[in-house]
Amino acid sequence: MFPKLDPLLHSELRLAIISILAGVEEADFNYLKEQTGASSGNLSVQIDKLAEAGYISIEKGFKGKMPRTTCKITSSGMEAFRSYVKALKKYLVAGK
Amino acid sequence: MFPKLDPLLHSELRLAIISILAGVEEADFNYLKEQTGASSGNLSVQIDKLAEAGYISIEKGFKGKMPRTTCKITSSGMEAFRSYVKALKKYLVAGK
């Protein structure tokens, strides 16, 4: 009746990150920070977790001389997101 | 862009509890336990939290001689559930 929710995605910040990345080609650290309102530290930790799970890829490069971290959702991450959403919807029925 | 999610409801078990209670007049402890698959301990803790927040009411009585705990969603809980669902949906767009 209530399917298990992927704990990696059932987290406010990680879900927001994935939700953003699902809609764009890629996004850098600061864009994610702006959009989510997260602190740098929290964001850093959470993208690492998503990357370790293979849900996103993180690329470190430079924009001019400044470091630049770019994130991209993987196909595995996209799939995980879809099934998370599907599962979650089973919890929301009565809530209109 | 990403509204804050009520942390009381953004929990797998508590969300399942509220989701059930939103659809029925009332439910007793064991029914919730069966439907959610939760352990007694976990369920006990989580309904207490929901009750402390005023999202549900807990009534203790007896069925014959055996103790019986009945839960019911409050109007405040119903409202919280609705706005949680509304908020959550903003996170799910791209996930189909």
Place this chain on the structure above:
DNA sequence: ATAAACAAGTTTATGATATAAACTAAAATT
């Protein structure tokens, strides 16, 4: 009648998690 098993929970302990605070290193600004 009494011991064993079961019912319905509650309390306590533990391990994971989210988050913030403190820190690092380099670049840009004054």
Place this chain on the structure above:
DNA sequence: AATTTTAGTTTATATCATAAACTTGTTTAT
């Protein structure tokens, strides 16, 4: 040259979800 800003990472803390252990009382079996 000193200060501030950028772009993060690492560490610490406080909360949380969950399970394990316990409690209280009731059936059931001997």
